[in-house]
Amino acid sequence: xxxxxxxxxxxxxxxxxxxxxxxxxxxxxxxxxxxxxxxxxxxxxxxxxxxxxxxxxxxxxxxxxxxxxxxxxxxxxxxxxxxxxxxxxxxxxxxxxxxxxxxxxxxxxxxxxxxxxxxxxxxxxxxxxxxxxxxxxxxxxxxxxxxxxxxxxxxxxxxxxxxxxxxxxxxxxxxxxxxxxxxxxxxxxxxxxxxxxxxxxxxxxxxxxxxxxxxxxxxxxxxxxxxxxxxxxxxxxxxxxxxxxxxxxxxxxxxxxxxxxxxxxxxxxxxxxxxxxxxxxxxxxxxxxxxxxxxxxxxxxxxxxxxxxxxxxxxxxxxxxxxxxxxxxxxxxxxxxxxxxxxxxxxxxxxxxxxxxxxxxxxxxxxxxxxxxxxxxxxxxxxxxxxxxxxxxxxxxxxxxxxxxxxxxxxxxxxxxxxxxxxxxxxxxxxxxxxxxxxxxxxxxxxxxxxxxxxxxxxxxxxxxxxxxxxxxx
Numbered sequence: 001x002x003x004x005x006x007x008x009x010x011x012x013x014x015x016x017x018x019x020x021x022x023x024x025x026x027x028x029x030x031x032x033x034x035x036x037x038x039x040x041x042x043x044x045x046x047x048x049x050x051x052x053x054x055x056x057x058x059x060x061x062x063x064x065x066x067x068x069x070x071x072x073x074x075x076x077x078x079x080x081x082x083x084x085x086x087x088x089x090x091x092x093x094x095x096x097x098x099x100x101x102x103x104x105x106x107x108x109x110x111x112x113x114x115x116x117x118x119x120x121x122x123x124x125x126x127x128x129x130x131x132x133x134x135x136x137x138x139x140x141x142x143x144x145x146x147x148x149x150x151x152x153x154x155x156x157x158x159x160x161x162x163x164x165x166x167x168x169x170x171x172x173x174x175x176x177x178x179x180x181x182x183x184x185x186x187x188x189x190x191x192x193x194x195x196x197x198x199x200x201x202x203x204x205x206x207x208x209x210x211x212x213x214x215x216x217x218x219x220x221x222x223x224x225x226x227x228x229x230x231x232x233x234x235x236x237x238x239x240x241x242x243x244x245x246x247x248x249x250x251x252x253x254x255x256x257x258x259x260x261x262x263x264x265x266x267x268x269x270x271x272x273x274x275x276x277x278x279x280x281x282x283x284x285x286x287x288x289x290x291x292x293x294x295x296x297x298x299x300x301x302x303x304x305x306x307x308x309x310x311x312x313x314x315x316x317x318x319x320x321x322x323x324x325x326x327x328x329x330x331x332x333x334x335x336x337x338x339x340x341x342x343x344x345x346x347x348x349x350x351x352x353x354x355x356x357x358x359x360x361x362x363x364x365x366x367x368x369x370x371x372x373x374x375x376x377x378x379x380x381x382x383x384x385x386x387x388x389x390x391x392x393x394x395x396x397x398x399x400x401x402x403x404x405x406x407x408x409x410x411x412x413x414x415x416x417x418x419x420x421x422x423x424x425x426x427x428x429x430x431x432x433x434x435x436x437x438x439x440x441x442x443x444x445x446x447x448x449x450x451x452x453x454x455x456x457x458x459x460x461x462x463x464x465x466x467x468x469x470x471x472x473x474x
Contacts, residue, residue: 018242022249025230028223029253034082034149036141036159040075040344040367043161047072049124071121072165074102074139075366077341080149081114089146089155092122093138107363107389114150117364124167138162183313183395183456185350185372190311193325227254241280245287248272252294266298288355289336297339299329313348324348326370335377340364351376352397363389370395374458377402381444381464388448395456404464 041047049072074092076085085104092102101123106115122137140160141147147155231250237243251265251272258264273291277284300306311326326348334354340361343349348370351359356376362368363386371393378384378401387393445464449457459465 018246021246025227025249025253028226029256031079033153033157034078034080034147034155036076036155037079038077038341038344039139039161040073041163041165042345043163045163046166047163048166071123073366074120074122075344075364076118076120076141077344077364078116078118078149078155079341080151080153081112081116082118082147082149082155083114084146084148085118085120085141086146089144090120090139090141091143092120093140094135107366112150117366119366124165134164134166136162136164183370185352185374185397189314190326190328191314193307193310193312195307223257224254227257241276244272244276244279248276248290263294263298263301266294269294270298285335292334292336293338295332296329296334296337299332300339300342324369326350330354330372337361347392358383359386362386366390366392368393372397373401374399374461375401379403379405381448384448388451390452393452394454396452396454397456397458398462399458400461403459403462405462 076090083106085106087100087102087104090102090104102120104118104120106113107117107119108115138160139162140158142155142158145154145156149155227250231247231254234243234247234250238247248269251269255263255265263269270291273287273294276287277291280287298305299309306327309328311328313326324347327343327346328350330350331353334351334356337351337356337359338361341364343365345367346365347367349365349368350372352372352374354376356373356378358378359373366389368390369392371390373384374397378398380403384398387396
């Protein structure tokens, strides 16, 4: 990148040099081969499988999963989209000999065969669910070739993680618990989560969310040296927009090379993007999205910071110990989301009062059962296609968005028409008319929601929320 410095002072209307610089920066920090960056359950975690809505007081709400479906999801998150995840390339070892029964499925956001997220369902023998017990499971991958990135590179270095599953049998006489009553997202129904001393050792190991691969490089000295030199050069170009933008990208890349979760330069990067929004209004949305990605990562990366956004729901019909943690990221002016690999454990999420126009990437959060997207800027159901992959979702709040308010849906290309060849096989002609109402007028909503088992849906305050649609969705 040394000779590239001669391009710094070219005609500002010639953008080719800057695009090449961005490509070089990406190549400097990006790992060539695919890596497993996180999983759920996380390495070293203790997971409690609850057969009902009761939990012992000693069980951490971070590590509790309600065993309603009879299987435990095992989620793998790769830094690149990959294919070839199966029982031959990923081994799950336990006293149950689960590996041969695991069916791995990619969570696809497009028509590609590769995916960042793969999910395998671990089925425990039913007899074991009737008695209390603890079982250790070990997961290994990379011991044989077969996992390949979209770029053609093999996952060639072994990775290993393990976790313990505690099975808590169902009570003989369960009562109505969390999930059976209507959820209200009002502020007074939540209180900050404060782990007590008895629970401190059981709290989700937030410091160990990312899996440490044996082949991870520990010496980034040459990359660090190059980027530090670039940062020094661009600090002299802060009187122009491209200088501020490139410096923000360089500082972000520099933080990415640091193994810890702390983003040393996050405050400076946020300030740079704020200045760019003011200096360059025509591109303010782009800067806003980049600002949101940095802010989002800053909020969720540190243990203390993340815990400050964790709340308990005041459930009046059951013990509060049976409620999962709600991650409340509302009111942060977020326009874009990222860093999903650090949120695989979340079951209840509040993203209300933000500026989201899309929820792309949210499909990675396979444990989500409660989701609040109210009071954002979501303009159509096609911007919500990620919801199709959240099969555990029970409660969804889309109220007071802009769904149906725009005559031209600019996100329609994200979701195919039900009448086209690509997804036509998923549709039954008899489904196109319900209660005398043609679903062709609401095909986006039907396509997104029809595979979900929602118990609560709120679309109040959207243009689409007329009597006909309410009758169909109800």
